[in-house]
Amino acid sequence: MGSRNFRLSVVLRVLALIATIVLMVVLFLLTDYYLTSLLVLAVLIYEVYSLISFVETTNTLLTNFLESLRYSDFSRTYEISGAGKSFARLSESFNQVISDFRKVREEREQNYFYLRTVVEHIGIGLIAYRQNGEVELINNATKKLFQLSQLKNLKELEAVSPELKNGLMNISNGDNILVKIREKDEILQLAIYATEFKVADKNIRLVSIKDIQSELEEKEMESWQKLIRVLTHEIMNSITPIASLTQTLDYLIKDVRERYDNIFSDEGEAEVVEEVEMALKTIHKRSTGLLHFVESYRNLTRIPKPNYTIFQVQKLFDTISSLMKEEIHRKEITCDISVEPPNLELSADEQLIEQVIINLIRNSIQALDKTDNPKLSMKSSLDQRGRILIQISDNGQGILPDVLDKIFVPFFTTKPKGSGIGLSLSRQILRLHGGTLTVHSEPDVETIFTLRF
Numbered sequence: 001m002g003s004r005n006f007r008l009s010v011v012l013r014v015l016a017l018i019a020t021i022v023l024m025v026v027l028f029l030l031t032d033y034y035l036t037s038l039l040v041l042a043v044l045i046y047e048v049y050s051l052i053s054f055v056e057t058t059n060t061l062l063t064n065f066l067e068s069l070r071y072s073d074f075s076r077t078y079e080i081s082g083a084g085k086s087f088a089r090l091s092e093s094f095n096q097v098i099s100d101f102r103k104v105r106e107e108r109e110q111n112y113f114y115l116r117t118v119v120e121h122i123g124i125g126l127i128a129y130r131q132n133g134e135v136e137l138i139n140n141a142t143k144k145l146f147q148l149s150q151l152k153n154l155k156e157l158e159a160v161s162p163e164l165k166n167g168l169m170n171i172s173n174g175d176n177i178l179v180k181i182r183e184k185d186e187i188l189q190l191a192i193y194a195t196e197f198k199v200a201d202k203n204i205r206l207v208s209i210k211d212i213q214s215e216l217e218e219k220e221m222e223s224w225q226k227l228i229r230v231l232t233h234e235i236m237n238s239i240t241p242i243a244s245l246t247q248t249l250d251y252l253i254k255d256v257r258e259r260y261d262n263i264f265s266d267e268g269e270a271e272v273v274e275e276v277e278m279a280l281k282t283i284h285k286r287s288t289g290l291l292h293f294v295e296s297y298r299n300l301t302r303i304p305k306p307n308y309t310i311f312q313v314q315k316l317f318d319t320i321s322s323l324m325k326e327e328i329h330r331k332e333i334t335c336d337i338s339v340e341p342p343n344l345e346l347s348a349d350e351q352l353i354e355q356v357i358i359n360l361i362r363n364s365i366q367a368l369d370k371t372d373n374p375k376l377s378m379k380s381s382l383d384q385r386g387r388i389l390i391q392i393s394d395n396g397q398g399i400l401p402d403v404l405d406k407i408f409v410p411f412f413t414t415k416p417k418g419s420g421i422g423l424s425l426s427r428q429i430l431r432l433h434g435g436t437l438t439v440h441s442e443p444d445v446e447t448i449f450t451l452r453f
Helices: 006-030 034-055 057-070 085-121 140-146 154-158 162-170 213-259 267-301 313-330 350-367 422-432
Strands: 125-129 135-138 176-182 187-199 202-211 309-312 334-339 345-348 375-382 388-394 436-442 446-452
Touching (some): 187 213, 309 313, 313 345, 350 388
Antiparallel strands (some): 125 135, 176 187, 388 446, 436 446
16 A cells, blocks of 8 residues: 555555455354454454545645635645555646736735835825725825824814814815915925725725925015016016106206296296296106105025025024124013024024014014013924024014915015015015915914925
């Protein structure tokens, strides 16, 4: 029974089984050797069990193979020795199938990790979730945008913004929506796009989220700059000749009066000439003032490109404090300066940033004009996203909510003698640095301007 051929092994086992049966019958019927007969019966039972086990070898092998596929256990190998060539080929086929499945799984895992890495490192926020809000996937960009360590269900976004949570729950396949989130010192303008697909029996909604606030501000500023260029060009072309002609006419009238003083001997005629001179002077004065006014708005389109250097924020604050010290002291304003960490460094155009901060401090000083116990502070630190920020705050009269979104618009001002370009110019400087300038205000409590780089 040690033959290498499966068929021969089966035949020999069957013949042995028949011989054992015949022997047992003979012993029981023709002899009185009952003990020997029982021993032969035990041998018969063993031979039957051995034959059944030998025949079921293929079933056991096939069962193990199918279980390997079912549980994705591709570490097994199948080797059958002494069973013939057919079993050798079967074993080889099983091992080849297992090897192919192992390669497919490895490729699938590699593709999964590759796509996972791409999703995690892409700059646009991605969330995949079910219709009940259960989150299937969220990438690092989304976590960083909303300051989350994890997100299991969209309901958790209620703390970030109810509008955001409702927008994600109600958005439909192919829709684009805008959601605005106003934090204390930052504004997020989110563009959200959704698509839906089905995986197995699950309906999955995938949304991309991008903060387009900086792009909107940049486009808005570009539009204002184009408008200012057109307006200033047309106004300058119209007003400059008027200013020049009025001045020329004024010189001519003075020259005529000096040469022909006797022509205007009549008192009425002299008054008329004086009125004409006064009118010409008024026109000239107003046209010249308008030219200076228009020229000031041209500054919005003439900001030089930043000359980047690396400098310590503390030194910048010390320089500004020295420049504004006398005015702050005269107004009896308490000034607090804080930089954390103390050696914090900024890469920017120091002169332009100094100009922005001085402008904001002067605005704060004016806002503190009628405030008891006036306080002003200059602070710098790193925000939760690791970006450098500078904050100028005061406890002055503040900015009313209905004008809060308008203060950065060119020409808009709440000051009687304001030009409406200071804050617009400051925001444009920050935009050139790739940063933002935002404001948060609670009237008569606190107003904070935040420069974020």
